[in-house]
Amino acid sequence: MKKIEVLYDNSAKNDNTVYGCLECQSSCQSACKTSCTIGNQNCLKKEEKINVVKKDAPVL
Amino acid sequence: MIHTFAFQYRKKNYYFLFESENSSLLKIERPVFLYFKKKYGALNEVEESEYSSVTATDIAEIAEEEAELVRRGVIGVREVKTTLKRTGEIKSLCLNVCHACNLTCSYCFAAQGTYHAEAYMPLKTARAAVDFLIEKSGKKRNLEIDFFGGEPLLTLDAVKAVVEYARGACEKAGKRISFTMTTNGVLLDGETAAYLNETMDNVVISIDGRKAVHDALRKTVNGGGSYDAVIENALRFKKIREKKRYYVRGTFTKNNLDFKEDILALSDAGFDQISLEPVVLEEGNPLAIRTEDVERIIDEYESFAEEYIDRRRTDKWFNFFHFMVDLEKGPCVYKRLNGCGAGDEYAAITPEGDIYPCHQFIGKAEYKMGSVLDGSFDPSVQKIFQNSSVYTKESCGNCFAKYFCSGGCAANSVTHEGNINKTNAVYCALMKKRLELSLGIKGVEKKLKIEN
Ligand code: SF4
Ligand code: SF4
Numbered sequence: 001m002k003k004i005e006v007l008y009d010n011s012a013k014n015d016n017t018v019y020g021c022l023e024c025q026s027s028c029q030s031a032c033k034t035s036c037t038i039g040n041q042n043c044l045k046k047e048e049k050i051n052v053v054k055k056d057a058p059v060l
Numbered sequence: 061m062i063h064t065f066a067f068q069y070r071k072k073n074y075y076f077l078f079e080s081e082n083s084s085l086l087k088i089e090r091p092v093f094l095y096f097k098k099k100y101g102a103l104n105e106v107e108e109s110e111y112s113s114v115t116a117t118d119i120a121e122i123a124e125e126e127a128e129l130v131r132r133g134v135i136g137v138r139e140v141k142t143t144l145k146r147t148g149e150i151k152s153l154c155l156n157v158c159h160a161c162n163l164t165c166s167y168c169f170a171a172q173g174t175y176h177a178e179a180y181m182p183l184k185t186a187r188a189a190v191d192f193l194i195e196k197s198g199k200k201r202n203l204e205i206d207f208f209g210g211e212p213l214l215t216l217d218a219v220k221a222v223v224e225y226a227r228g229a230c231e232k233a234g235k236r237i238s239f240t241m242t243t244n245g246v247l248l249d250g251e252t253a254a255y256l257n258e259t260m261d262n263v264v265i266s267i268d269g270r271k272a273v274h275d276a277l278r279k280t281v282n283g284g285g286s287y288d289a290v291i292e293n294a295l296r297f298k299k300i301r302e303k304k305r306y307y308v309r310g311t312f313t314k315n316n317l318d319f320k321e322d323i324l325a326l327s328d329a330g331f332d333q334i335s336l337e338p339v340v341l342e343e344g345n346p347l348a349i350r351t352e353d354v355e356r357i358i359d360e361y362e363s364f365a366e367e368y369i370d371r372r373r374t375d376k377w378f379n380f381f382h383f384m385v386d387l388e389k390g391p392c393v394y395k396r397l398n399g400c401g402a403g404d405e406y407a408a409i410t411p412e413g414d415i416y417p418c419h420q421f422i423g424k425a426e427y428k429m430g431s432v433l434d435g436s437f438d439p440s441v442q443k444i445f446q447n448s449s450v451y452t453k454e455s456c457g458n459c460f461a462k463y464f465c466s467g468g469c470a471a472n473s474v475t476h477e478g479n480i481n482k483t484n485a486v487y488c489a490l491m492k493k494r495l496e497l498s499l500g501i502k503g504v505e506k507k508l509k510i511e512n
Contacts, residue, residue, distance in 0.1 A: 003089045004125045007506050010082040011133035020145050023202045024313075025238075026152035026406045027399065028418065028451040028469075040415040 062135060063460035064088070064096045067500030069366055076503050083387050086129075087503055094120050119180040120254035140409055141231045145394055146404065146446045148439070149198035154408035157181045157218050158210040163286055164245050166277045167313055167339045167347050171370075173210040175423055180215055181411035188432040189409040190226045194233045195436075203230060204261075206240045208408070208419055213247040216255075223259055234268035240264070244278070246286055248293035257300050265294045268310035269336065271323020276315065276345075295330055305380060313347040315354050320364040327371060327378045335381030338490060340420075354489045362489075365497045367427055368503060383498045385464060396450075399466025403429070403445030417445055420471030445470065448480050455483045461495045 061081065067074045075093035077086040090097070094111040097103055103111060132138035135383035158180045161173025181189075189204070196478040197203055205226060207219050223239060230237040238261040245265040248256070256263050267290055268274040275285025294308055308331045319336055326334045338357070341348040349357070368380060390396070400406060403417030410422055411431035430437035450456045450467040459465070468487055474483040 001150070002318065002397060003092045003122055004077070004129065005087040005318050006084065006129070006134060007087055007503055008085040009134055010079075010387070011083045020392055022145065022151070022394055022405065023200060024391055024395055025202075028402070028406075 061139070061458070062096060062100045062459055063094050064100070065496045065500070066093065067365075067496070067504065068362070069369060069500075069504050074500065074504055074507070076499060077135065078460060079135040079137055079497055080463060081139055082133075083390065084134050084498055085387055085503055086135070087507060091118055092122050093126075095119065095126075115175065123277050134245075141451065142393055142397075144379070144397055144446075144449055147197075147198060148404070148446070149200050150193060150405055151191060151195040151200040151202065152194045152206070152401070152406045153193050153202040154208045154406070154418065155181070155186065155211065155222065155366060156208050156408060156410050156422070157186065157212050157222070158215045159411055160214055161209060161211040161244070162214060162246050162281060163211070164279050164281055165244075165471060166279075167311060167341060167345075169340065169420060170210070170422070175210075175410070179411040181218060181222055181413075183218065184410065185409075185413040186218060186222045187225055187432060188413060189345055190222065190229055192409075192415070192432040194199060194229055194235060201204070201235055203235050203237045204240065205237065206242065208242050211246070212241055213243050213252060215438075216252060218318070220255070228304045240254065244286070245290040246280075247298075248290075248297055249263055253293070253297045253300060257297070257304065262307070263297065263301075263303040264307045264309050264335075265290070266310065267291065267294060267308045268312070269316070269319065270325045272314045273322055274310070277311075277313065298507075299332060300410065307333045307335050309337065309381070311339045312336055313339045313349060314349060316354060317353060317360060319357075319359050320367065323364060323380065323415070324367065324371075327376060332378040333381075334378055337382070340469075340475060342475060349486060351486055354486055356488060358493045361497055365501055369501055369508075371430070372505070373508075374413050382494050383501055385495070385498045385502060387499075387502060390463075393463070396463040396466055398449055400469065402429075402470050403442055417441065418471060420469075421474070424474070444480065452481050453483055453489065454481075459492070461488075464495050465491045 063078045063080060065076055067076060075088045075090055077088050077096055091114045092109055094103060094114065098111060113282065159173065159175045160178045160180065191201055193205070205222065212219055224286045225396045226237050239259055240262040241256060241260050245267070248265070264391055268278060271287045274287040278286050280286050298306060308326055310322060310326065312322060316322060323334055323336050338349050339347055343350065369382065371378060398404065400418070406418060407429065408416045408419040408422055409432060410416065413431050415428065415429040415432060415437065416422045427441055429441045448470065450462045453467045456462045456467050468483055468491065470480045471481050472484055472487055473482050
């Protein structure tokens with residue numbers, strides 16, 4: 001019996017993605033503005049499946 | 061990191077596993093929940109005794125599924141710390157076109173809109189601010205100006221002049237510019253609404269929810285309530301806005317910890333893009349949210365989450381700002397690590413032309429970055445913000461919410477902890493709960509869709 005059901009599978013994300021242009025909208029999550037928070041933000045390059053950088057990220 | 065949590069919807073318990081490193085979301089059975097909670101957290105006494113009755117065969121099966129998911133890279137993903145890009149380019153301005161307001165909201169962080177000295181931004185200063193943005197934007201192509209105040213509609217002519225000037229200057233410089241506005245809606249008449257609709261990429265209108273709640277704290281200068289005027293204007297605006305972006309946003313305080321009613325009141329009034337946020341005030345202020353309120357607020361969020369799913373299944377669908385998460389096309393890791401970008405890629409300009417890291421830092425002398433009028437710019441303040449990120453905040457390292465929260469609001473940290481690298485416990489508790497609920501909502505909505 002399958003005990004785990006994957007609803008959102010992001011295992012394949014970011015393999016060949018260009019990221020970090022930071023051309024996206026700025027955000028403010030404070031109590032006085034509602035332009036944006038990270039949660040509701042998208043990448044401007046909509047076609048890219050960008051989430052959290054994995055494989056090709058420059059590593060510290 | 062792996063985070064497990066329970067979510068209740070209409071008397072049914074759902075259990076989820078969230079892999080924060082890649083935002084994968086898994087629905088799990090109760091024994092699996094206990095298995096992972098034991099492995100990555102701690103079980104309480106009741107859970108421990110329940111877990112002891114899970115059979116060895118079941119545990120072996122769970123471990124097998126776990127191993128397969130780790131092998132596929134769905135969970136158990138190693139954190140890769142990346143270098144942060146810090147170019148020093150500023151791409152976004154909060155333009156405080158005036159420090160004056162036609163309301164006297166009790167919880168205003170800006171001393172009833174005046175920031176302690178009423179002022180209007182002269183056109184010369186506004187132009188200098190636009191020039192500063194273009195110059196400081198370096199290689200960035202997409203620039204933004206948010207009209208803020210005080211109440212920006214008190215000086216609509218200045219707003220129009222800035223829009224015209226910025227459009228021309230950006231075109232010459234090969235940049236794209238977009239505008240947003242945050243307004244209390246009092247002066248949002250038909251003509252103004254048409255102008256904002258045409259010019260603004262996003263418009264945020266402040267309404268606190270129920271009329272009595274709104275009127276108690278958002279009073280006009282004459283002491284009367286502002287609800288009736290604002291709601292009519294906001295609804296008219298919403299109507300012409302159609303698919304373009306807008307939000308009604310409210311603030312909840314200690315006085316209305318039953319804020320679910322306020323969110324639903326905004327939905328009942330006809331809005332479908334809604335935000336309601338906890339007030340940010342120093343402890344000691346009678347309206348401030350205190351540590352002892354957290355439990356009550358969490359209950360309220362939980363109860364609201366159920367109602368939210370219900371409404372979204374009917375023609376009363378709406379979007380609640382703090383429950384939005386994108387698990388498929390979120391922003392890149394640089395954005396997630398830096399958050400709002402205040403003091404680094406985002407700055408606020410006062411009517412006097414002074415530059416601050418963001419609107420909430422205005423007036424804090426030690427954070428003044430320079431002036432657009434005399435061309436001064438002190439990079440040492442920018443450095444403070446550039447040196448701060450999720451990586452530099454102690455409590456964030458082991459937090460499942462870090463890629464959504466980005467380490468929280470710097471202004472909030474300074475207000476409550478006196479240090480931009482310290483996090484505030486109340487803020488964190490609410491942030492984590494909201495993220496769990498957002499993920500739970502995402503999971504349940506997807507599940508219900510599959511089942512239907
Ligand atoms: S520091 Fe806080 S108030 Fe300032 S821009 Fe960032 S999130 Fe908004
Ligand atoms: S919730 Fe708190 S600990 Fe977690 S990332 Fe945000 S500020 Fe850091």
